[in-house]
Amino acid sequence: MKKINLILILFSLIGILSAQNILLWDNDNYSSFVQPGDEYYTGTEVAVGRSLLRNGLTFEETTILPGDLSQYDAVFVTLGVYCLS
Numbered sequence: 001m002k003k004i005n006l007i008l009i010l011f012s013l014i015g016i017l018s019a020q021n022i023l024l025w026d027n028d029n030y031s032s033f034v035q036p037g038d039e040y041y042t043g044t045e046v047a048v049g050r051s052l053l054r055n056g057l058t059f060e061e062t063t064i065l066p067g068d069l070s071q072y073d074a075v076f077v078t079l080g081v082y083c084l085s
Helices: 002-013 044-054
Strands: 022-026 032-034 041-043 060-062 074-078
Touching: 002 044, 022 044, 032 044, 041 044, 044 074
Parallel strands: 022 060, 022 074
Antiparallel strands: 032 041
8 A cells, every 4th residue: 555655646746857857765774575566576766766767757866865965856765665673
């Protein structure tokens, strides 16, 4: 259910993000889930990245948050699917 909500939120933002610089910050502590239709585990950043690409959006992906975010119009942060601690 959370994945569906995330995808719906992402799709609702597509119109807003038509001309943009997008940062995808992979901050999910290496958590993963089974992608629907696949039989292997994938990181949450992969699912968000695929959604962006399928909608014709380009983005920069990093595991370290840059000190200056002013060059980005949108920042997507993956926090994982559950707490690892």
